[in-house]
Amino acid sequence: MNPSPQHQLIPGSAAYAALMTAGILIGAVFWYRRSKGQSDLLLIYLGALVGGFAGAKVAYLVAEGWLEWQQPDRWLRWATGKSVLGGLLGAYAGVEITKRLVGHKQPTGDAFAVIVPVGILLGRVGCYLNGCCLGKPTAGAFAARDAAGIMRWPAPAVEGAFQIIMLITIMLLQRCGLLRDRLFFLYLTAYGLFRFFHEFMRDTPKVFLGLSGYQGIALAMSVLGLVMLRRRSQSMLAHEATNRQP
Numbered sequence: 001m002n003p004s005p006q007h008q009l010i011p012g013s014a015a016y017a018a019l020m021t022a023g024i025l026i027g028a029v030f031w032y033r034r035s036k037g038q039s040d041l042l043l044i045y046l047g048a049l050v051g052g053f054a055g056a057k058v059a060y061l062v063a064e065g066w067l068e069w070q071q072p073d074r075w076l077r078w079a080t081g082k083s084v085l086g087g088l089l090g091a092y093a094g095v096e097i098t099k100r101l102v103g104h105k106q107p108t109g110d111a112f113a114v115i116v117p118v119g120i121l122l123g124r125v126g127c128y129l130n131g132c133c134l135g136k137p138t139a140g141a142f143a144a145r146d147a148a149g150i151m152r153w154p155a156p157a158v159e160g161a162f163q164i165i166m167l168i169t170i171m172l173l174q175r176c177g178l179l180r181d182r183l184f185f186l187y188l189t190a191y192g193l194f195r196f197f198h199e200f201m202r203d204t205p206k207v208f209l210g211l212s213g214y215q216g217i218a219l220a221m222s223v224l225g226l227v228m229l230r231r232r233s234q235s236m237l238a239h240e241a242t243n244r245q246p
Helices: 010-035 039-063 074-080 084-102 109-130 155-176 183-201 213-244
Strands: 206-208
Touching (some): 010 039, 084 213, 109 155, 109 183, 155 183, 183 213
16 A cells, blocks of 8 residues: 555655545535534544544554565555555444444434545545555556556556445435435445455455455455444334334
């Protein structure tokens, strides 16, 4: 998840930081308008940010950071490396912990299901400009030349396209009133599966049986999303059945 040495350019790094900041600010504005000044909801968003940053760092260190001990710039890599997958899981944990602390009982996932794809989309644009999160070298029809002249799978662009598709899908489901209060779990399931398979085309360390540490995290996230989607659906069905009883 770190930029290649030849890609560590100030303009790209500045653009990456600016886009990441823009994603946070867009999410904050959206959440503030949704919260209508409710302090508990604002604290929940703050919990998501804190958990997200912590999870992104931990996941990076677990997936590949430990492999970079011999690198001369390991401290820079450890300081800047992060994982979107870990960020999502950390943000979810941060939200749940904060909700328990402030006593908030209502679901908040549908709002995050809209914010997250936008934030990750902006982040992947930043990845492209910064030269990080590269695809594997390939000579395929969809290959794109990187700053070093190597033809690679356009991993940031492909993931950006996925985020756009998910954003449109979630907004359509919201408009139709489908999967209410379960859209974030749908997103976790879909994104986890996408990342598991897309990881085969990304230039990340494959540490076990040809799989990367990120694939393990992606699979865990997809299972979590599926389990929570099923549990929430069963809970809502049971609640509706109880309300129908005379």
